[in-house]
Amino acid sequence: xxxxxxxxxGSKIREVANAGLGKPDVLAFWFGESDEVTPExxxxxxxxxxxxxxxxxxxxxxLLELREALRAYTAGLHGDPGPDRIAVTSSGVTALMTAMxxxxxxxxxxxxxxxxxPNLPAQPEILGARVTRVSLTPDANGAWQLDLQRLIAAVxxxxxxxxxxxxxxxxGWTLTRDExxxxxxxxxxxxTWIVADEVYDRVWFGAGRAxxxxxxxxxxxxxxVVVHSFSKSFLMTGWRLGWLVLPTGHLDxxxxxxxxxxxxxxxxxxxxGLAALAxxxxxxxxxxxxxxxxxxxxxxxxxxxxxxQSATPLGGMYAFFRVPGADDxxxxxxxxxxxxxxxxxxxxxxxxxxxxxxxxxxxSNDPKRLLAGVERLQQGLGL
Numbered sequence: 001x002x003x004x005x006x007x008x009x010g011s012k013i014r015e016v017a018n019a020g021l022g023k024p025d026v027l028a029f030w031f032g033e034s035d036e037v038t039p040e041x042x043x044x045x046x047x048x049x050x051x052x053x054x055x056x057x058x059x060x061x062x063l064l065e066l067r068e069a070l071r072a073y074t075a076g077l078h079g080d081p082g083p084d085r086i087a088v089t090s091s092g093v094t095a096l097m098t099a100m101x102x103x104x105x106x107x108x109x110x111x112x113x114x115x116x117x118p119n120l121p122a123q124p125e126i127l128g129a130r131v132t133r134v135s136l137t138p139d140a141n142g143a144w145q146l147d148l149q150r151l152i153a154a155v156x157x158x159x160x161x162x163x164x165x166x167x168x169x170x171x172g173w174t175l176t177r178d179e180x181x182x183x184x185x186x187x188x189x190x191x192t193w194i195v196a197d198e199v200y201d202r203v204w205f206g207a208g209r210a211x212x213x214x215x216x217x218x219x220x221x222x223x224x225v226v227v228h229s230f231s232k233s234f235l236m237t238g239w240r241l242g243w244l245v246l247p248t249g250h251l252d253x254x255x256x257x258x259x260x261x262x263x264x265x266x267x268x269x270x271x272x273g274l275a276a277l278a279x280x281x282x283x284x285x286x287x288x289x290x291x292x293x294x295x296x297x298x299x300x301x302x303x304x305x306x307x308x309q310s311a312t313p314l315g316g317m318y319a320f321f322r323v324p325g326a327d328d329x330x331x332x333x334x335x336x337x338x339x340x341x342x343x344x345x346x347x348x349x350x351x352x353x354x355x356x357x358x359x360x361x362x363x364s365n366d367p368k369r370l371l372a373g374v375e376r377l378q379q380g381l382g383l
Contacts, residue, residue, distance in 0.1 A: 008122055012330050012349035020337040027373045028343035030333075032169060032317060033237040034291075034363040038272070039283055042234065045275035049268035058264045060255040062088025062243070066270045069277045070243055076281075077201075078215040085220065085246050087254045088270065090262045092199050092229025092242035097123050098257050099195045099225045099244060100161075104129045108160035113151065115144075115320075115350035115357075117169045120197060124161070132159075135353040136173055142321060143311035144171040148179055152186050161193045167200040167211050170320045170350050170359040172313020174204075177212050184218060193223040199242075200316045202233040202284050205292055209285075211315050220248045232317065233284050234276040241265055241273050291317055294362035294370060301374040302360075305383065317363040320347070320354075323381070327356050335380065342376040 013030050020026045037043075061067065067086045074081050089095040096119065104110060106128030112121045114133045121131045134151045136144040155162050162183065167174040175183075187194050196214050204211040218224045229242040246254060258264065276283075299312040299319050310321035326332035329346035336342045347357030364370055 004126055004128055008125070009118070011118070013345045015330065016333045016337055016343065016346060019334045020341075020343050023337070023341060026337060026341045026343050027369060027376065029361045029364070029373060030343045030345045030359075032232070032361050032363075034235050034287075034317075034365065036235055036365050038235045038239070039276070039279065041279060042236065042272045042275045046268045046272035049271035054267040054271065056267065058267045058270065060258045060264055061086075061251060062265060063267065063270045063274075066274050066277075069274055073277050073280060074215065074245065077210045078213045081215065081245055082220050082248070084251050085248060087244045087246060087251060087258065088265050088273075089242045089244060089258065090265045090269075091240035092197075092227060092231060093119055094240075094262060095227045095229070095242040095244045096120065096195070096197060098254060098261065099227060100124050100127055100129075101257050101261075102225070102250070102253060103161055103193050103195070105160075109158055110161045110163055111151070111154050111159050112163040113146065113165070113168075115168075115170060115347065115354035116165050117197075118349055118351070120163055120165060121351070124163070129160070133351065133353070135351075136168075136171060138309070138322070139311075140309075141311050142309040144168070144173040144320075146173065146175070146179060148182060152182065155183075155186060155190055155192055157190045157192075159190060159192045161195055162187055163195050163197070165197040167204065167313075167315025169200065169316055170318050170345070170347070170354065170357075172311075172316045172318060172320065174211050174315045177217070180212060180214055181217060184214060184222065184224070187223065191223070193225065196224065196226045198226055199229040199232055201228070203288060203291060203317055204315045205288070205295065206314050215245060222247060230273055230276055233287065234280075235287065236272065236276065239269050239272060241269050290365060291363055293367060294364055295319070297367040298360065298362045298370045298374070301371060302377075305374075305378060305381070317361055319360045319362055320357055321360070322347075322357050326358070329355055329358060333358060336377070340376040340380045342373055342380065
């Protein structure tokens with residue numbers, strides 16, 4: 001086995017979840033998904049596709065009608081990306097890995113902003129790249145901020161890829177437009193690619209229908225790959241469907257990579273994606289409204305706990321907070337699930353920068369469930 005694989009850590013979130021398996025009445029908020037099922041029209045479209053017998057291979061890059069619908073969807077949010085720039089993948093994480101395989105050789109440097117979902121830095125490490133982590137910094141209220149000049153200094157002419165996740169999992173941090181412009185201009189000078197994980201762009205509580213995207217300001221020729229997923233905005237986590245927006249001239253290479261990784265996304269899953277896009281501007285705002293209700297229920301309740309450091313996120317579906325005395329977040333999260341029946345993700349799962357913090361997914365359709373969880377947290381803290 002390759003040493004790079006031996007060095008990969010196991011999932012600390014799964015470790016906590018496994019500790020709670022079989023325990024009755026656990027309130028689980030550890031995974032990044034809602035407790036609602038996928039919209040009925042999306043499920044029906046996939047079922048009808050199966051009944052029609054659409055069980056064969058499709059184009060490596062996805063059904064043409066889905067790619068055209070994704071172009072129109074992108075155009076409505078960030079301007080028309082133009083033709084031949086979209087590839088459909090079997091999940092957002094596969095889209096990220098495809099981007100890494102497209103760009104990164106063994107020994108290349110990849111700079112990643114952290115804390116971050118652990119799959120992102122792990123993927124270039126699997127390929128033998130050197131990963132440099134540049135951490136966000138929490139303020140006194142628990143809101144994480146970017147030191148822009150520190151990040152710019154870390155990205156040099158030897159940096160192959162700058163990997164960004166904004167809105168960020170787990171912190172809720174996102175890039176401002178000025179920060180995006182500064183980073184794009186700098187990467188143009190250094191020749192560095194930007195891979196932007198924007199899967200939470202619609203899970204956004206600020207002005208506008210989506211978070212600021214690098215697609216808003218980049219040209220079709222810029223060294224920018226934007227990664228998206230149907231998982232979060234359409235309640236389709238189990239479907240495994242994503243897409244890439246690529247610079248002009250890269251579809252043939254990505255088509256080859258998809259062939260060698262998964263061949264194609266299942267047709268019936270793509271039919272579900274088409275149905276999701278058809279209801280996007282009705283469904284997504286309603287979902288965001290429910291997520292806002294969850295956020296505005298949970299975050300003030302957490303902030304009211306003495307000594308707890310927590311901020312209200314502008315994007316994403318997570319509260320990320322520091323717990324007094326929980327310096328070993330994995331051990332503390334295990335204790336919470338075993339003793340209090342409360343399932344949270346340990347901050348250490350998102351890198352050393354997250355140690356001492358916990359992540360709580362507030363994508364529950366029942367505010368009372370969130371408040372019951374806060375009561376269990378207080379009990380676990382002896383309050």
